Amino acid sequence: MKYSYKGMNIEIYESYDELSNKAAQIIAAQVILKPKSVLGLATGSTPERMYKYLVEMHSNLKLDFENITTFNLDEYLGITENNVQSYAYYMNQHLFNHININRDNINIPKGIVNDINGFCHQYDEKIASLGKIDLQVLGIGTNGHIGFNEPDVFFEAGTHLVKLDEGTIVANSRFFSSIDEVPKEAISIGIRNIMQSKKVILLASGKNKEEAVWEMIFGQVTPNLPASILQVHNDVTILLDKESGSKVKIELDKL
Numbered sequence: 001m002k003y004s005y006k007g008m009n010i011e012i013y014e015s016y017d018e019l020s021n022k023a024a025q026i027i028a029a030q031v032i033l034k035p036k037s038v039l040g041l042a043t044g045s046t047p048e049r050m051y052k053y054l055v056e057m058h059s060n061l062k063l064d065f066e067n068i069t070t071f072n073l074d075e076y077l078g079i080t081e082n083n084v085q086s087y088a089y090y091m092n093q094h095l096f097n098h099i100n101i102n103r104d105n106i107n108i109p110k111g112i113v114n115d116i117n118g119f120c121h122q123y124d125e126k127i128a129s130l131g132k133i134d135l136q137v138l139g140i141g142t143n144g145h146i147g148f149n150e151p152d153v154f155f156e157a158g159t160h161l162v163k164l165d166e167g168t169i170v171a172n173s174r175f176f177s178s179i180d181e182v183p184k185e186a187i188s189i190g191i192r193n194i195m196q197s198k199k200v201i202l203l204a205s206g207k208n209k210e211e212a213v214w215e216m217i218f219g220q221v222t223p224n225l226p227a228s229i230l231q232v233h234n235d236v237t238i239l240l241d242k243e244s245g246s247k248v249k250i251e252l253d254k255l
């Protein structure tokens with residue numbers, strides 16, 4: 001089912017598999033239409049199947065990533081890229097090891113860095129030097145975060161150091177053997193970086209995302225629910241499954 005509300009495209013699919021397939025098709029179209037695209041990429045459970053489809057498109061259909069540049073949203077602070085919990089490791093495992101991307105074109109915030117502010121500035125400068133991100137992929141936290149932009153009293157503009165919310169630490173502890181192992185800080189690109197992207201797709205799956213998705217679409221635009229800023233982006237597609245989309249569907253069907 002496809003809806004348009006306040007300029008946002010909202011698509012609700014029967015299953016996680018279908019929404020993942022659709023997300024992969026959007027990325028593939030971007031890569032085919034502009035082989036030198038700059039992609040903004042996300043980690044977490046939600047995009048895993050989307051990456052699986054992209055890897056399949058690369059091996060079966062020769063989808064060509066050779067001239068693509070990528071910027072990941074975020075990385076935990078204090079862990080190396082060889083640590084299985086790092087987002088660098090995740091990206092290698094789910095995508096980069098299986099496609100023909102040029103390693104020099106991969107950008108992921110560093111988990112181990114001496115001069116954090118200097119690094120954040122460089123990351124922003126590098127994005128700016130390539131123009132804009134052509135297509136930014138996002139997930140959403142149960143607290144409405146995008147990247148690791150946690151609920152706050154203001155929107156952080158550029159790449160920055162983040163103190164992770166207790167809720168995020170609890171949610172992400174499922175990937176660690178104990179909650180004490182979850183890093184408490186991260187580096188994340190900012191809301192300006194995301195809002196300057198030419199096109200955004202946001203993926204959400206599962207009942208636990210239902211409230212955050214509803215607030216993102218129908219709530220006030222507020223840094224207290226960072227994803228709500230997407231209401232004022234001019235090219236956003238929100239891909240939901242039945243579970244994450246059930247509350248918004250009730251509202252959208254009334255319009």
Ligand code: PGA
Binds near residue numbers: 044047
């Ligand atoms: P998830 O994380 O895909 O693992 O649910 C999404 C997010 O926290 O942004």
